[in-house]
Amino acid sequence: MQLQFAEITNLLNEHQLLVKSVIPDAVTPQVSAIAYDSRKSSANSLFFCKGAFKPEYLTAARQNGASAYMAEQEFTEGAGLAGFVVTDIQKAMALISAAFYGFPQNDLFIIAYTGTKGKTTSSYFTHNILKTATNNQTALFSTIDRIVGPRPEQEFKSHLTTPESLDLFHDMRTAVDSGMTHLVMEVSSQAYKKNRVYGLHFDVGVFLNITPDHIGPTEHPNFADYLHCKLQLLVNSRICVLNAETDHLNEIYRAAQATSQPEDIYLFAKQDFQPSQALPTIDFRYQSEEADLTASQFKLYARTNKARALTANGQYELSLPGNFNESNAVAAAITASLAGATTPAIATGLATAYVPGRMESLQTSNHGTIYADYAHNYASMKALLSFLEGQQPDAKVIVVVGSPGNKGVSRRAGFGKVLTEYADVAFLTADDPGFEDPLKIAQEIDAHIDHSKVKVTIEVDRKKAIAAAIAASATNDIVVLAGKGDDAFQKVNGVDTPYPTDMVVAKEIVRGLQA
Numbered sequence: 177m178q179l180q181f182a183e184i185t186n187l188l189n190e191h192q193l194l195v196k197s198v199i200p201d202a203v204t205p206q207v208s209a210i211a212y213d214s215r216k217s218s219a220n221s222l223f224f225c226k227g228a229f230k231p232e233y234l235t236a237a238r239q240n241g242a243s244a245y246m247a248e249q250e251f252t253e254g255a256g257l258a259g260f261v262v263t264d265i266q267k268a269m270a271l272i273s274a275a276f277y278g279f280p281q282n283d284l285f286i287i288a289y290t291g292t293k294g295k296t297t298s299s300y301f302t303h304n305i306l307k308t309a310t311n312n313q314t315a316l317f318s319t320i321d322r323i324v325g326p327r328p329e330q331e332f333k334s335h336l337t338t339p340e341s342l343d344l345f346h347d348m349r350t351a352v353d354s355g356m357t358h359l360v361m362e363v364s365s366q367a368y369k370k371n372r373v374y375g376l377h378f379d380v381g382v383f384l385n386i387t388p389d390h391i392g393p394t395e396h397p398n399f400a401d402y403l404h405c406k407l408q409l410l411v412n413s414r415i416c417v418l419n420a421e422t423d424h425l426n427e428i429y430r431a432a433q434a435t436s437q438p439e440d441i442y443l444f445a446k447q448d449f450q451p452s453q454a455l456p457t458i459d460f461r462y463q464s465e466e467a468d469l470t471a472s473q474f475k476l477y478a479r480t481n482k483a484r485a486l487t488a489n490g491q492y493e494l495s496l497p498g499n500f501n502e503s504n505a506v507a508a509a510i511t512a513s514l515a516g517a518t519t520p521a522i523a524t525g526l527a528t529a530y531v532p533g534r535m536e537s538l539q540t541s542n543h544g545t546i547y548a549d550y551a552h553n554y555a556s557m558k559a560l561l562s563f564l565e566g567q568q569p570d571a572k573v574i575v576v577v578g579s580p581g582n583k584g585v586s587r588r589a590g591f592g593k594v595l596t597e598y599a600d601v602a603f604l605t606a607d608d609p610g611f612e613d614p615l616k617i618a619q620e621i622d623a624h625i626d627h628s629k630v631k632v633t634i635e636v637d638r639k640k641a642i643a644a645a646i647a648a649s650a651t652n653d654i655v656v657l658a659g660k661g662d663d664a665f666q667k668v669n670g671v672d673t674p675y676p677t678d679m680v681v682a683k684e685i686v687r688g689l690q691a
């Protein structure tokens with residue numbers, strides 16, 4: 177693969193990004209590789225200087241053979257290389273990466289999910305349906321894993337929910353070259369904030385819900401910015417699927433309408449209601465038939481002609497418990513039908529879907545039922561704990577939870593509030609403390625708990641906290657290990673420290689208690 181300097185210049189000019197280019201005669205006017213990490217740059221490559229960049233990275237890239245660089249300013253370390261100075265390196269990197277990898281998006285039907293909660297779950301549901309419907313030709317880019325081809329070695333752990341643009345287009349190219357025809361992906365608000373998906377258009381964009389989250393010095397300055405970034409997915413999608421029960425529906429519908437015709441916008445809801453005078457009627461309604469601690473059954477009705485023209489109508493079983501997962505499954509059924517899946521494929525896909533670290537459970541003989549779930553903010557913990565309480569109103573609810581360091585600081589108050597509302601006992605512990613002291617984080621959560629309602633213990637060693645919670649539980653109790661899901665690391669002082677996962681820890685403890 178290669179890219180001519182002339183193509184680079186044209187692309188940058190088309191998007192009014194180019195400030196200046198310096199192309200020494202001695203440099204071959206094309207590159208055969210691109211990189212944003214000096215450790216990955218190779219002979220005759222273009223190096224992007226971005227983010228918390230240091231000039232010595234350019235020196236290192238050059239030593240590894242880089243012949244060109246792109247940055248928001250000129251660097252003396254780049255003298256003698258071809259240099260492209262741009263106004264926005266993240267936008268430039270997205271455009272150049274798409275071109276370098278031959279615009280792989282043009283060969284994929286792309287479904288993208290955004291929302292505060294449910295992106296990963298809905299993506300897994302959709303991927304499981306489309307895997308069958310497309311004869312295993314559907315790729316998945318999720319927070320947990322990326323699947324870029326049909327072979328087992330083409331599945332690997334993700335570092336980000338939405339990868340850097342260069343990695344995104346690289347992986348799309350691999351997917352297309354591996355025979356993939358469809359892609360299901362998550363688009364985080366950060367992806368728009370950081371222009372990781374700049375210039376990318378989606379066949380279907382789904383907006384699941386929005387509640388305050390990801391607000392802080394390293395993420396979004398305020399809620400308006402968070403919402404604005406999320407809305408961009410709809411502006412960049414041909415067909416939009418919207419949860420009509422989300423907050424801010426009017427703004428969300430307006431964003432969808434900016435670039436999609438009303439016939440390409442689908443609304444779904446559980447309740448029978450007319451959202452507002454300004455909005456059309458709901459296209460799909462769903463009804464919970466049965467929802468217990470192991471599975472749920474729901475019916476999905478098409479209520480408008482355009483909805484009836486799809487294959488999403490039906491009665492479905494969902495292997496993942498939690499009534500909140502029904503709305504994720506509805507979104508998956510509608511989007512999969514837009515991608516051509518039949519009703520039986522949707523039914524099979526939902527009935528057999530598995531999402532690592534979401535509602536995993538362990539039934540014990542003397543210590544109740546243990547759930548490991550990724551719920552890690554007020555809204556998701558409320559959804560989880562209210563569901564469990566509804567299922568077993570008399571059970572004692574014991575929760576093990578922590579809050580990450582250096583991000584999502586508002587979650588700490590949210591945890592305090594939700595524990596007060598639903599928990600009987602709480603063990604406050606570590607969850608990716610980063611560069612912060614986990615004890616201080618736990619104390620901050622604790623400051624928001626009403627101690628007349630919840631018995632609180634602070635134990636920053638997560639394994640010990642889980643052991644104490646299980647020891648404190650009796651036969652009919654519920655133990656919730658929240659926040660880490662299937663995460664096999666604890667981020668401590670900038671290092672991903674291996675951690676066996678909450679469920680593995682719980683199983684070991686239960687085995688020990690039974691021995």
Ligand SMILES: CC(=O)N[C@H]1[C@@H](OP(=O)(O)OP(=O)(O)OC[C@H]2O[C@@H](n3ccc(=O)[nH]c3=O)[C@H](O)[C@@H]2O)O[C@H](CO)[C@@H](O)[C@@H]1O[C@H](C)C(=O)N[C@@H](C)C(=O)N[C@H](CCC(=O)O)C(=O)O
Binds near residue numbers: 213227337338340365
């Ligand atoms: C704010 C943000 O988008 N940060 C991301 C960004 O950081 P950055 O550009 O500053 O990169 P950096 O790692 O500080 O290093 C600067 C540059 O020097 C390069 N470098 C570094 C060392 C070296 O020896 N040589 C070298 O060239 C790096 O490759 C990089 O290009 O690019 C890095 C990859 O190049 C990402 O790892 C990093 O994500 C950080 C760690 C992160 O956690 N971001 C979170 C907030 C995030 O994006 N989360 C959302 C999900 C949120 C949600 O759930 O809704 C996501 O999409 O994952």
Ligand SMILES: Nc1ncnc2c1ncn2[C@@H]1O[C@H](COP(=O)(O)OP(=O)(O)OP(=O)(O)O)[C@@H](O)[C@H]1O
Binds near residue numbers: 297319550552
């Ligand atoms: N539709 C929903 N509404 C509320 N809570 C939900 C919903 N779907 C899932 N959850 C809860 O949120 C947790 C995270 O779900 P999931 O990983 O699917 O969301 P996400 O949007 O990918 O999250 P994140 O952006 O934090 O990675 C689940 O473990 C569950 O507890």
